[in-house]
Amino acid sequence: MTEAKLLVQGIPPEPLDRPFTVIGHSISRIDGVEKVSGTAEYAGDIQLPNMLCAKILRCPHAHARILKIDTSKAEALPGVKAVISRNNFPDWLTYWYLIPQFAFPEIVSYVGQEVAAVAAVDIDTAERALKLIEVDYQELPAVFDPEEALKPTSQKVTPLDVPDSTCPRAPAAWPVGNLYEGKTDIHTRGDIAKGFQDADVVIEEVYNTSYQFHATLQTRSSVIDWDGENMTVHDSCQGVWQVSQDIAKSLGLPMEKVRVVVKYQGGGFGSKAGAQRYLHYASRLAMMAGRPVRIELTRPEEFISHPHRHATKTYLKMGVKRDGTLTAMEGRSILNLGVGSTYGNQKEKLIETAFELYECPNVKLEQVAVYTNTPLTGYMRSVMRAIGDFFLEAHMDRLAVEIGMDPLDLRMKNYAVFGDQVKKLPYSAKNLDKCMKISTDAIDWKHRDRFVEDNKNGPIKRGIGMASYMYDGVGMAPFKASADVVIKRNGTVEVLAGVVDIGGGQATMMAMLAAEELGVNVNSVKTVWGDTGPTQFAPGTHASRMTAEMGPAVVQAAANARKKLFELTAQRLSAEPIELRSALGKIQVSRDQQRSMSFEEACQLIPDGEEIRASGSRKPNPKDIVFHTFGSQACEVEVNTDTGAVRVLRVASAHELGKVLNPKLVDSQHYGGIIMGIGYTLLEDPEFDSKTGIMLNPDLHQYRIPTSLEVPEILPFNIEAPDPFFAYSAKAVGEAPIVPVAPSVRNAIYHAAGIWINSLPITPDAVLKALGKSK
């Protein structure tokens, strides 16, 4: 890296001109000991004097009009301190990641929607109060299936989302029928009809994917402290500033009066990105009662009330020549939004991978987002890309088999060089070819027919599959990300970052960046995070944005702080500030390394009672370059044709992320993503009763997330390549490794047992059916 291109406001710091001393080391996460030893204090552990408990009354119907609510008996119950419903807050709008939503609408649109809430001296009283609330419902017909909901005769769903042109995530207009914003999103290039004419083989398929739930270990919990003027929210969210924004707006308070604190976070996977609906009710109750309020959702409430990954159906048709050249692609993806969704229709993200990943001159892809009477949908680890990659990469293997070509060769043959195939915009970096080679080599792809003989006998069939992907993880609008670095007289350093460490090791990563840039040991740096009090505005930790967005800001802040320190130190060392270099706690003059002092000694030069403080801020990505991360996975599976069971034995996962800041933390993301992906592919099968819309398995027993027994051997490979726009080139890994799991496992099942399965999850009944063994 020679040129200073770091995406920061103002002049970027010069690239570090020495080998790394901290970056690239597997430093254990700094909050690890507290977490595994049980001393970490989560929001739900906080006890405040006079604290009340809140509970929410939820609607039992999938669609109903509320005719009347009588809360008088609940209010009269001794111990009840506040009751809210549409009686006292009929027009209240809450905000979920700034998307306005009705708090207590007249029409309730899914089973589990909030109807009232109470705060009482204990849970028992709160629960008894809920039972005393009388609600008259007029039941309305409900629609659960998005294709059904698109029909002109369909029952109209009343979404929770309210259009708002000032919020980029909110719908711009009311739906027409049940169609989001009254329109679909279409990506096209070339001439579809001609493309299919040019094809030797045309294949059409339908792909279905199921909802996926986050099933975070920590159930949502918060403690809200209101002193009559200021509010402190102890929360379990993924973005303290975002929750502060949402709650302030919802309660009509200035943002500076709503401080949000997350000390530790017990899993979010996207689901805790903005202020959750439950938090608005609890905050309102705290204001009304004038006492601290604690709320915690039960596990069933977790399932029914928080936004999860959408279910989809995709009709996909692709044409290919015998030599493997893709000629045309046409698709229509239907997205079940439920009654509302963070980021609305997900802004074409579902079809973007198919549009970009391979070179294909003629493409028409349509994304259709539909409201139904099912629960809210929203962010979840690669929410759309995991789905978009499934149908594309499944279809690629099908095409390869039809034309008798190796699936890896077909992918290489259609490798897309440009980020925008029409405008021919370049990528900032792309080494997907390398990822494909490394991941497939790792499981000996070349000899993938080694199982053929063994597979002829007995019920156990082995096979190998692969899938490639693109991911984001390069920052996202509005690119408002700032950090401060403080150097104290005693030689300690603080990074102040208004973000949340959601378990990915974000706090550790930022300490490492600051330590590297300052030239100190990482254990002299403390990251102060998860608190809007001492920090500047920063993004929420989701969309794999932390490294790409906060990384440059932290590096800039640290470089500025270092500069200030060098200005104090230079005279002592009889040198100019620009001649100084620091590494591992030592400051030296570059042309005469004998002249040096320790970092601590240098800090003593800070005037008494003062400290060095410097800031860094991200600027937006340039528009004429396309930014992505890329990767590929290859896996080996075993299919038992007697039982329909599928086991993933081995996964080789190669991800291109620019620079590995901390190998241990990066590898953990491969593990986590792949394990979660195996759940999505093989196990997690949310079931809703088709007549009532009631979820039948809102629990961790029958909603099956993987256990250690489902974890295969995982071989992570991290592909580094310079990308000077980012902090030491570092881009994201967080969400990406879940993306190719489903298609590569599905493709491997074909290789093993000769069956194509196009619906997720791939459970034993589907396998036995595909094998023709059952109806």
Place this chain on the structure above:
Amino acid sequence: MLYEIPQIEHVNARSTEEAIYWLSRYGDKAKVIAGGTDLLSLIKDKINGPQMPIPEVLINIKTIPEMDRIDYSPGKGLSIGATTTLYDIESSNEVREKFGMLADAAHEVATNQIRNMGTIGGNLVQRPWCWYFRVPQFNCYKKGGPQCYAISGSHKYYFSMLGLGVCVMAHPSDTAPALMALGAEIVVAGESGQRRVPIDGFFLGPQEVFETVLKPNEIITEVFIPEQPPNTRGSFLKSRLRGTWDFALSSVAARLQITNGSYDDAKIILGGVAPFPFRVPLAEDALRGKRVDEEVISLAAAVAVKRAHPLAQNGYKVPLTQNLVKRALMSASGLEAEV
């Protein structure tokens, strides 16, 4: 931490008689608790109905001396106290050596944590794991309501492929098929003393609200398994979605007696596919007197599922069960199944 469990009276019974006294006194307000792994989750999830009020009193029988024990008397059999944990059963050398099928079945139950708490008695009297039963919104037949919701609803996993009555749940117990194959007796204590119920008569059919003959004021005190003839071989196999913490999609307990390469006797019990552990006598007949041979076994496996008439979404259980029966019989017969 959540406070989801309501206030409940808790009585530590010191003797079987005391437990029965409290049960009779409190009537349907009371429930027996041992491991609590099923009962507490029902209470926590507020599952109730006309025939299953949420209990207000729990009678703890773990405090009864001598209930938690495994006694083996050579020549007679194995006596297991009702509050013996599944973990203790699976890890007992005597059980493993003499009644290996039961140790295997106990090991297949749920998770380590649940096996550390859950007891053999509880495993036999656990309530349905039908998902309509396990969410509070459906007042189904088994809770005392008017109808079954699963037949016309969702029934892919924990449901019967042998629809025999109103309720189509599949009996969830893993140990029950093994105990049935081993010819166990369930010792039940009530107000009028003890009775020994052969396990074949312990489970009721899907027309009944409750799954067993146990009356509300009775408790299981012991499970007794007679000594098995020396030529006995057994096998328990279970198929499920996830490697742990899952009930059977289908399970098979097979107990064979083999002399000079022929089957003297056979018992084949299916689990997870019928409202009670389901014995398949016709498949047993297909083995009896025949030579130990893969073809004979394949035929018996086909016979075992002959009476199946699956529901709309669980037809896969038929080939699955047939394959499982075959594998269990092959393994118990000492034949290598092709893998």
